[in-house]
Amino acid sequence: MRRLPAHAGVVAGEFRGEVAAFYARYRRGYPAAFTGMLARALRLGPDAVVADIGCGTGQLTIPLAGLARAVVGMDPEPDMLALAAGAAAEQGVTNVTWVLGSDAALPALATLAGGPVLDAVTVANAIHLMPEGRLFAGAMTALKPGGGIAVIANGTPLWQQPSDWSRAVRQALEEWLDTRLESCCGTDQQSRQGYRDAMLGAGLTDVREESCEYAGHLSVDELIGGLYSAMPPHLLPPAAERPAFAAHIRRAVGAETRLAEQVRVAALIGFRS
Numbered sequence: 001m002r003r004l005p006a007h008a009g010v011v012a013g014e015f016r017g018e019v020a021a022f023y024a025r026y027r028r029g030y031p032a033a034f035t036g037m038l039a040r041a042l043r044l045g046p047d048a049v050v051a052d053i054g055c056g057t058g059q060l061t062i063p064l065a066g067l068a069r070a071v072v073g074m075d076p077e078p079d080m081l082a083l084a085a086g087a088a089a090e091q092g093v094t095n096v097t098w099v100l101g102s103d104a105a106l107p108a109l110a111t112l113a114g115g116p117v118l119d120a121v122t123v124a125n126a127i128h129l130m131p132e133g134r135l136f137a138g139a140m141t142a143l144k145p146g147g148g149i150a151v152i153a154n155g156t157p158l159w160q161q162p163s164d165w166s167r168a169v170r171q172a173l174e175e176w177l178d179t180r181l182e183s184c185c186g187t188d189q190q191s192r193q194g195y196r197d198a199m200l201g202a203g204l205t206d207v208r209e210e211s212c213e214y215a216g217h218l219s220v221d222e223l224i225g226g227l228y229s230a231m232p233p234h235l236l237p238p239a240a241e242r243p244a245f246a247a248h249i250r251r252a253v254g255a256e257t258r259l260a261e262q263v264r265v266a267a268l269i270g271f272r273s
Helices: 018-026 032-041 061-065 078-090 103-113 132-142 164-177 189-201 220-229 239-253
Strands: 049-053 070-075 096-100 118-124 143-154 205-219 258-271
Touching: 018 078, 018 220, 032 061, 032 143, 032 205, 032 258, 049 061, 049 103, 061 070, 061 078, 061 096, 070 078, 070 103, 078 096, 103 118, 103 132, 118 132, 132 143, 132 189, 143 189, 164 220, 164 239, 189 205, 189 258, 205 220, 220 239
Parallel strands: 049 070, 049 118, 070 096, 118 143
Antiparallel strands: 143 258, 205 258
């Protein structure tokens, strides 16, 4: 067992080593219906330059590369970037520049280019890991007039969904970690409203939400891999404990072998005047 403080979340913003590998393999991608909708909402054209902040292993960055002239994929974890770059190379994607850094580097992009250079900024399932005020201020510096920022929630965490199996997984995780898990990693309505307010406070205009939904399924093995991808290295079960952890999760979900998800992918979008 791993004891955590009460109210702790699983995700702690540490995605290196094996956690990064689990992230690359098991995290949800983005359906083409969403990326197409996102490109239209952000008014991306073939000459657009986009920065994907907190890009992880490139789940959104790589599809965006097919909708823009150039994309910057930025993340503070070298292991995540290495896997993202490898995935891009395997898919023949050559118009992404992978940069080690965080939202704090957004003003430096403008400085490097001699002025605002970005047509869009995306932050997908990562805003809860950065100060949103700094993010939006930096975006206002780096975005061209008329450029947009999208704060994306790719569904809700596997342990926070409104289904019997998800509630059972949450209980099992709380038993294993000996804590309560209340964080929704910035996907809950209260957090989203806070981000909307912060966007307006930073001077972004025409702030609105665009979304799409789809039904999906995952196996229990995919569920377990997804849970590993959300654990910081100090909570990831050691290899010797993983059979016990997997058995613990399997007991929680019972006889189900294909777990149904209803995934809502939502983007809060605002623009620099």
